[in-house]
Amino acid sequence: MxxxxxxxxxxxxxxxxxxxxxxxxxxxxxxxxxxxxxxxxxxxxxxxxxxxxxxxxxVSGRAALVSWVRFHRAYWDGFVGEVPYDVCLVALEEGPLLVSNFSGPVPDDPKAGTPLEVVFEDVTDTVALPKFRIVA
Amino acid sequence: MNGLKGVAAVIGVGESDYVGDHARVRAGEKPHDSNGYAAVAFKRAIEDAGISRDDIDGLIVGPTVAYERIGEVLGINPTWGGQQDAMLAVIEACMAIKSGLATCVALVYGNDQRSAAVQYGGPEAMGGNMFLSYVYHAPWGFTSQGSLYAMMFRRFSELTGCTERHLGEVAVAQRLAASLNPGALMRKPITLDDYMASPYICAPLHLFDYCLINDGGVALIVCEAEKAKRIAAKKPVAIHGVGRFDLNRGATSLEPRLLDFYRPAQEACAKQVYDMAGVGPEDMDAVQIYDSFSCHIPFALEGYGYCRSGDVGRFMAEEGIALGRKLPVNTGGGHLSHSYMQGWNHQVEAVRQVRGECGARQVEDCRFVHYNSDVAGKAVSIIYGV
Structure with missing residues (x-):
């Protein structure tokens, strides 16, 4: 990795x-x-x-969607191959907000309040990024 | 609270040649560095005021230049000095004058951000070490200034029904203003259809929602009110009131942005500035709003009481924010179409509108102009007038 x-x-x-x-x-x-x-x-x-x-x-890992954006421009070389890509802001069940990415399938226009749960993606030997999957 | 009401007035304004310098920068030249742009603007401001450099006893410089060096470049040994952004520079000048620490303060800004390729997103994002939210979320690809506002506008749109097309009213209105402003960089009028067809940078924000990046300098001369009448060549433009309220708690995780749209800060700031000035939103002939991104405008129009909460989409579309309509906003073209001088050129436009110097873009019988901004959670407001 x-x-x-x-x-x-x-x-x-x-x-x-x-x-x-x-x-x-x-x-x-x-x-x-x-x-x-x-x-x-x-x-x-x-x-x-x-x-x-x-x-x-x-924390429980359960969260609700607050907002999200779709980047059509990459500000980091590592994201060049991925545009457009999405970034979401979620509210954890316990209160704090977290910036993250969706994981798995996402509808065309996800709405605020959409229920989410955390998943972890290993990106290096030492770092796993928390991301959020839409709960069906 | 009278506070700083009528303590000081603006007696001189100056700007560098945005249009000519931008053409030279795009041709690969470097007309000036930040200090050079600042010096050009300062010379024009004291000429506009009709005063000499030696009338000045205060110096406040913008955040992009070094205080001591600007004092050295301009040959100013002041009794009061400092460094602030545009809006806080005006307020600090009033505070210094009120307290007797200075009587005539030069506010000076220069920025070579275009020719120096200053970045507002990514690994070299300007100010990232001071404003954690600019870089903290980089592992998830969330780093640019524009993305913060895109995130805000998506939620605002969902809650209020202010659509992308409604938001397009801002870019269209400000481009119309710029088309009537010989000093503006982007003068070709655009339509709502042009806006909707423009590419997304960070959706839901389009290219036309983003400010320009250009070089330039701005200076203002703020003078004690009685002295202003004695020394100024033109009728001084009074500073009737100022306001400020900051929301810092939860800033990095975007709570005040996304949950409140900075509204509590704007409302507290609005009460302070309107009470101090003794006028309200209904008295304003034009409004200048810090517009690094277009969506600052709908947030501010609701926050400062120019329309009902949740009604700004309809307000912008039906009542209008362009010149000649209900509430002219960013009458010089703003940061989207005039020049991106980080709030500084808005102060100049406010002063020139009150003076009646704006030619084809002049607001008729302009008596009061309200400036406001919300930059990184700082809601700041100034009311200029006759």
Whole structure:
């Protein structure tokens, strides 16, 4: 898989648990041990109560579509062969929003609220990208 | 709250030669660097104001140039200085004047983004390290500025029924304005059918929904109101009110964009600016809206109370946002068709409309012009007037 040419996650220590969990087929978000707020992306303190006591908590993987776009132009060389390609924004059942891609068949004009569930696509030896499949 | 009402006025405006410079850049030449464009605009602004460089005691530069270097280039040793984007530069100038730290502030911007091939998407996206959402989503191929607005407009369209064709009213109206503006880059009128036939860049946004990328410079001279009357060659254009409200929480995961369309920020900002100015949307003769992408316009028209919430598609199509219709918006052609000076040329257009200097595109009896923007969650508003 060394030939993977699309952008990979940046080397962000705060995000390392997210990617470790993804590789193990677990979708997770940062959760505050003090106030219970679940948020993504992670931060050094809880954005709701400023607590430093935070952990990564698995989420159900169920989500609803918020919006989506179709790229007809590639801004990265690795996507040149794929245009047009879609990017979606999903709302996890637990609240946080996530940018992702659809996986599997997609109707012509998917509507907001369409139910989705996470799947993982291995793109390198160390990175699995969470994507979302439309639930029939 | 009176705040900054009437504290200061704009007494001079200047712009570089967008049309000539764009032709030279496209021919492979490099007319100026960012500092050079800024210097051209500054000289034109002080000439327009009828003042000398030594009347200036404040300097605020745009984010694309270095503060110290611009001060050196222009020979200005100010009592107050700083660096801001277009709208915040105007507000900071008013704040400095109100507090007595300066009396006459030059606001100076230059940008060689076209000739320097500045990128607004992909691996070298401008500002990416400061605005995480620009690059954070790269593994899923979501990186460009336009895609953020495309994502917003898809949802907005689904919720309100503002269609792509409704959105096309923006590009068509602004191109009409540009066709009447000798300083605009894109002057050939387009129709709604041309708009619908134009290619998608990031659907649902078409090519004509995207701003230009060109080189240029802009400068404004903002002066304390009484001093302005004494030294300015032309009638000063008053700054009647300003407003600001930011939505930062959840910015990277796009919550304020996608769930709220920045509406709470716009509403808070609208209340502040209208209260300060003592006028409301019904008093505005023209509106200038930051338009890196066309859909800024429908979001702002609803957010600032120019039409009912959820009604902007019908408003744009039936009542109209072109010159000569209900509410002329971006009367110089805006970033889509005039010049992409990141909000700076909108301030100039507002001033010239209030002065009555706009020739074929002049709004009749123009007394108040409202500028507003929502860039990366910052809702900022300024009301200019007689």
């Amino acid at each position: 060394s030939a993977y040419r699309k952008p990979l996650p940046t080397d962000d220590p705060l995000m390392a648990p997210f990617w470790q969990n993804a590789k193990a087929r677990r979708l997770s978000v940062q959760s505050c041990r003090d106030c219970g707020d679940k948020h993504f992306p992670p931060g050094p303190v809880c954005p709701k109560c400023l607590s430093e006591d935070q952990e990564w908590e698995p």
